[in-house]
Amino acid sequence: MTDLPPSPITQNKSLMRLLRFGVVGALGFLWDTGTVYALRDVIGLNAAVLAAYFVAASLNWAANRFWTFGDVGRHDHPVLQWLRFLSANSLGFCLNRGTVYLLFYFIPMSQKFPIAALAAGALAGMLANFKLSERLVFRERPPKSVVELAEITAGMVDADISPHDQKT
Numbered sequence: 814m815t816d817l818p819p820s821p822i823t824q825n826k827s828l829m830r831l832l833r834f835g836v837v838g839a840l841g842f843l844w845d846t847g848t849v850y851a852l853r854d855v856i857g858l859n860a861a862v863l864a865a866y867f868v869a870a871s872l873n874w875a876a877n878r879f880w881t882f883g884d885v886g887r888h889d890h891p892v893l894q895w896l897r898f899l900s901a902n903s904l905g906f907c908l909n910r911g912t913v914y915l916l917f918y919f920i921p922m923s924q925k926f927p928i929a930a931l932a933a934g935a936l937a938g939m940l941a942n943f944k945l946s947e948r949l950v951f952r953e954r955p956p957k958s959v960v961e962l963a964e965i966t967a968g969m970v971d972a973d974i975s976p977h978d979q980k981t
Contacts, residue, residue, distance in 0.1 A: 827947070833881040834943045837873050842935045845869035846928055858924060862913060862931075866906060867899075874898040874950075882951030894950060901949040905938030912937040 848865035849858075856864065874895050878887065889897075916923045916930035923930040949965065 830881055830947065831943055834877065834946070835939070837876040837881055838935060838939050838942075840876065841869040841873040842932060844872050845935065846931050849927055849931060853927075858917075858927065862910065862927070866910060870899060870902065870906075871895065877946060877951065882946070885951050885953050898946065898950045901945040902938075902942045904945060905942035907938075908941055909934040909938035 845865045845868070848868045849861045852861035852864055855861075877898075878891070878894065911934075913927070913930045913934040916933060917927075920930075952965075
């Protein structure tokens with residue numbers, strides 16, 4: 814396999830996906846914040862923050878599936894892809910909610926007005942979520958096996974090139 818630089822078309826496609834991912838992320842922030850504010854008096858702030866993540870992540874997955882990555886990744890079963898999206902974005906979840914809870918701990922006023930902590934958390938997890946979604950969830954071609962998915966995850970093989978075409 815030769816190490817050629819990405820073509821301008823590939824770079825442009827990736828940039829457009831990143832911009833769309835950002836728009837979906839901004840909508841996700843609204844869904845996240847709205848859910849937190851709707852649930853915090855009912856189930857408490859900490860539980861609302863956790864529940865809101867899954868509401869926003871699920872809506873983000875759907876928007877990303879049909880808009881951001883609409884040209885790829887629709888060959889996977891939706892439920893399996895949604896689960897892989899949640900799994901792949903677990904690092905982003907840790908960055909996002911870790912930031913939120915750290916701000917709650919160190920800046921108690923953010924518990925009264927959680928919107929700032931939620932915004933900081935969304936920014937903390939966005940880039941990691943984009944790269945993981947692009948690499949593991951919405952791909953040009955699906956992995957042929959669980960082993961191949963593990964190899965893609967570990968970076969041992971390129972997600973968009975058949976393993977038979979790659980040289981080790």
